[in-house]
Amino acid sequence: MGYQENFWVLFSKKLSNEATTDELKELENLIKDNSEWQYAIQNLEDLWKHQPAKDYSHEDDAYMLHIHRMKELGVPFGEMPDNQMPVKSKKKRMLWYSVAAAAMVIAGFFLFGSFSGKNKSNKNQIVREVNEISTRPGSKSRVELPDGSIVWLNAGSKLTYNKDFGKEKREVTLVGEGFFDVTKNKEKPFIISTASINIKVLGTVFNVKAYSEDKQTETSLLHGSIEVTIKSRPNDKIILSPSEKLIVENQITSVVTTGFKRTKENITRTAIPDISTLVSINKLTYNPDDSTVAEAQWINNKLIFRDETFSDLAVQMERWYNVNIEIKNEKVAQQRLNGTLETETITQALDALQETTPFRYEKTGNKVVIH
Amino acid sequence: MTENDEIKRLLSTIAFQNDQAAYKELFILLHKRLKQFGYAILKSNEEAEELVSDIFIKIWEKKEKLVSIESPLLYFYTTAKNLAFNRLQKQKRLKSLNPEEWLMQVNSIPLNPEELMMTAEMLNKIKRAVNELPPRCKLIFKLVKEDGLKYREVAELLQLSVKTVEAQMAIALRRLGRCMHIELKTAANLGFSLKK
Numbered sequence: 001m002g003y004q005e006n007f008w009v010l011f012s013k014k015l016s017n018e019a020t021t022d023e024l025k026e027l028e029n030l031i032k033d034n035s036e037w038q039y040a041i042q043n044l045e046d047l048w049k050h051q052p053a054k055d056y057s058h059e060d061d062a063y064m065l066h067i068h069r070m071k072e073l074g075v076p077f078g079e080m081p082d083n084q085m086p087v088k089s090k091k092k093r094m095l096w097y098s099v100a101a102a103a104m105v106i107a108g109f110f111l112f113g114s115f116s117g118k119n120k121s122n123k124n125q126i127v128r129e130v131n132e133i134s135t136r137p138g139s140k141s142r143v144e145l146p147d148g149s150i151v152w153l154n155a156g157s158k159l160t161y162n163k164d165f166g167k168e169k170r171e172v173t174l175v176g177e178g179f180f181d182v183t184k185n186k187e188k189p190f191i192i193s194t195a196s197i198n199i200k201v202l203g204t205v206f207n208v209k210a211y212s213e214d215k216q217t218e219t220s221l222l223h224g225s226i227e228v229t230i231k232s233r234p235n236d237k238i239i240l241s242p243s244e245k246l247i248v249e250n251q252i253t254s255v256v257t258t259g260f261k262r263t264k265e266n267i268t269r270t271a272i273p274d275i276s277t278l279v280s281i282n283k284l285t286y287n288p289d290d291s292t293v294a295e296a297q298w299i300n301n302k303l304i305f306r307d308e309t310f311s312d313l314a315v316q317m318e319r320w321y322n323v324n325i326e327i328k329n330e331k332v333a334q335q336r337l338n339g340t341l342e343t344e345t346i347t348q349a350l351d352a353l354q355e356t357t358p359f360r361y362e363k364t365g366n367k368v369v370i371h
Numbered sequence: 372m373t374e375n376d377e378i379k380r381l382l383s384t385i386a387f388q389n390d391q392a393a394y395k396e397l398f399i400l401l402h403k404r405l406k407q408f409g410y411a412i413l414k415s416n417e418e419a420e421e422l423v424s425d426i427f428i429k430i431w432e433k434k435e436k437l438v439s440i441e442s443p444l445l446y447f448y449t450t451a452k453n454l455a456f457n458r459l460q461k462q463k464r465l466k467s468l469n470p471e472e473w474l475m476q477v478n479s480i481p482l483n484p485e486e487l488m489m490t491a492e493m494l495n496k497i498k499r500a501v502n503e504l505p506p507r508c509k510l511i512f513k514l515v516k517e518d519g520l521k522y523r524e525v526a527e528l529l530q531l532s533v534k535t536v537e538a539q540m541a542i543a544l545r546r547l548g549r550c551m552h553i554e555l556k557t558a559a560n561l562g563f564s565l566k567k
Contacts, residue, residue, distance in 0.1 A: 008548070
C-alpha cells in the first residue's frame with residue numbers, strides 16, 4: 001500500500017473510532033513527518049464532527065399518517081395518540097433525554113398542534129374532576145397534556161387541570177417549576193395560574209418557576225410570545241418577547257426573619273393585595289459555550305446557578321437532592337455563587353462549593369447544616 | 372449515551388410498558404434517515420414512506436423480541452433493506468438490488484462556511500466532492516459518519532468485506548482532503564502527479 005493510501009486508511013479509521021492503538025501511533029508518525037497536512041487534517045476533523053441539524057418538523061405528520069395506515073391495515077395498536085393514556089401511569093415515568101434529544105423535543109413538538117382540538121367528547125363526564133400530577137423532591141417528570149402540549153415538571157412541583165381540559169379552554173395551575181411546550185391553538189388560549197401570576201399563551205416554549213417557598217416567580221420565554229397578568233395588578237398586562245425573563249417578587253407577609261435561615265414558619269405566605277409587587281424584566285442567561293438557556297437546563301438534569309446567593313441556591317439544592325439545608329452563617333448565606341451541578345451527589349456538590357467559598361458542613365441523613 | 376443506547380432504552384420502554392409515547396419518540400428519531408435509505412433503494416418517496424411505516428408496524432408487533440438487539444441501528448437498516456428488497460423483487464426491479472445503484476444523501480455538510488471556520492470556496496468544493504462520490508462510497512461514508520455504524524456493521528448490511536469498507540472510507544476522506552489541498556504539496560514532494 002502506498003504512503004498516501006495508508007495515510008487515508010488510517011486517518012479515516014481514526015475518525016470512525018476503528019483504529020487500534022498501533023494504528024493510531026503509526027498515523028501520528030505519518031503526520032509528524034508531514035506537518036503541512038495539519039491544516040487539512042484539522043478541517044476534516046471539524047467536518048467529521050459536524051452533525052446535521054436535528055430537524056424533526058415533518059416527522060409528526062409522518063407519524064400521524066403511519067398511525068392512520070396502521071389502523072387501516074387493522075394492526076391492533078390500542079388507543080390513538082390523541083386520546084391520551086391516563087396521566088397516572090405517566091406520572092411515575094421518568095423520561096430523560098440527552099441534550100440533543102431535548103433540543104429535538106423543543107423543536108419538534110412545536111407542531112403537535114395537529115393532534116389537538118379533536119378530543120373525544122364524553123357527555124357523561126363529570127365536569128369538575130381534576131387531574132393532578134406532582135413530583136417529589138429529588139425527582140422530575142414529563143407530562144403530555146390531552147392537547148399534545150408537553151410539560152416537564154421539576155422536583156417538588158404540582159400541576160393540576162380539569163378533566164375537561166381542552167374542550168372549551170386549556171387551563172392549568174402550577175405550584176413549583178414547569179417547562180412548557182404548548183401546542184398552537186389560537187381558539188383556545190392556554191392559561192397557567194400560579195399563586196402570583198396568570199400566564200396566557202397561544203403556543204410557545206417557556207419555563208415557569210413558581211415555588212411557594214421562593215421569593216420570586218420567574219417566567220422565562222424561549223420562543224413565541226406570552227401575556228402575563230400579575231394577580232395583584234389585574235389591569236396590567238405584560239407581554240414578554242423571546243429571550244426575556246419576567247421576575248415577580250412574591251408577596252411576603254409578616255416579618256422576613258434573618259433572611260438566611262429557612263424554616264417552615266417564614267415561608268408561609270398569604271396574599272395581601274395591598275403590598276405592592278415588584279416586577280422586573282430581564283434577559284435570559286445564555287451559556288456562552290453552547291448558547292443553551294440556563295433557565296431551562298434543569299430538563300437536561302442540570303442545575304445551573306449564575307450569581308445566586310448561597311441561601312437561594314440552598315433552596316434549589318433542597319429540591320434537587322431532597323435534603324434539608326440550614327445555613328447558620330449569614331456571611332456564607334449571602335455569598336454569591338456560579339456553577340453547574342449535574343451528576344454530583346450532594347456531598348460532591350458541597351465539596352465543590354467549598355473550593356470557592358470557605359464553609360464547614362455537617363450531614364446527617366437528609367439534613368445538612370452549614371456553618 | 373450513544374444513539375444506540377437511546378434507541379435500546381426506547382425499545383425496552385415500548386416492550387415492557389406498551390408505551391405509545393416512546394414508540395412515537397422512536398419513530399420521530401428514525402423516520403428521516405430510514406426514509407432516505409428507503410428512497411435510496413426504491414427511488415420513490417411514497418414507497419419509502421410506506422417502507423418506514425412497515426418497519427414500525429413490525430416493531431410494534433414484535434416489540435417483546437426487540438429488547439435483545441445488540442445494535443438497533445444496524446437492525447433498523449437491515450430491516451429496511453430486506454423490506455425494500457421484497458418490494459423490488461415483487462416489482463422485478465432487480466437492478467436496484469445493487470448498492471451501486473442506491474442514491475444516498477449526506478446530510479451533515481454545513482450550509483454556512485462560518486460553522487466550520489472555512490472559506491465559502493472550500494465548502495463549495497467539499498459539497499461538490501461529496502456529491503460526486505460514487506453511490507456506494509457515499510452510502511458507506513454516510514452510514515459511518517452520520518449513524519456511527521461500525522465498519523463491520525456496514526460490511527454486514529451491504530454484504531461487503533470489512534476491507535472494502537475500509538478502502539471506500541479512505542477514498543471518501545481522500546477526496547474531501549483534496550479540497551483542502553492536502554495532497555498537492557506532498558504529491559509534489561513525493562513526485563506523484565495528480566489526476567485532476
